[in-house]
Amino acid sequence: MIADDMTPEGRRIEIPARHGAAFRLNRGQRLRVIDPQGEQVSDMLAFNAHDINEVISSGRSLDYASKLFLTTGDPLYSNRSNIMLKIMEDTVGRHDFLLTPCSKDTFRIIYGDEHPHQGCFGNLAHALQPYGVTPDQIPTAFNIFMNVNIGADGSFTVDAPKSKAGDHILFEAHMDLIVALTACSALQSNNYAFKPIHYAIETVQLDAI
Structure with missing residues (x-):
């Protein structure tokens, strides 16, 4: 679904509430992810377009950054310790890289749903299927705009996203990628409302990386 407005950088694409999308992002291109209405999370995955066994890694990214909350200037690493995105x-300035994509089991176990939605996990699996990615290859996502707070005792809470209408995050690809995005399906993550996510792909000079 295409959003009505256009950005100077290129066409803005809408991911409807509780849906997902996957697409190619080439080395040197930039990906702008926008929260058009505010307080909406987007789960993001990235795979090496030439070898889908190389995938975004929460553990390596957080380990190398020595912090839990990544923001401007921070790279996102693969399971092979290569920078995928920056x-x-x-x-x-607040995103989560700890929690797994919500799934049918999430809604069954946490919310007690008898007929659960397939969640971000199902949406990611469906969007990535044409690229040969299987459900078992889906790792922890970079949860854009998700606001997870850690207590002194190690407990955590999922609070309302800090994003306001029009807020964005901009990534630059350091390799050819397959990227998948969602408009998150978990009530708690999105302050108990479901809204769309927008994204746009921007082209920059390769020597700018």
């Missing part, structure tokens, strides 16, 4: 701009 955060170039971030108007929110």
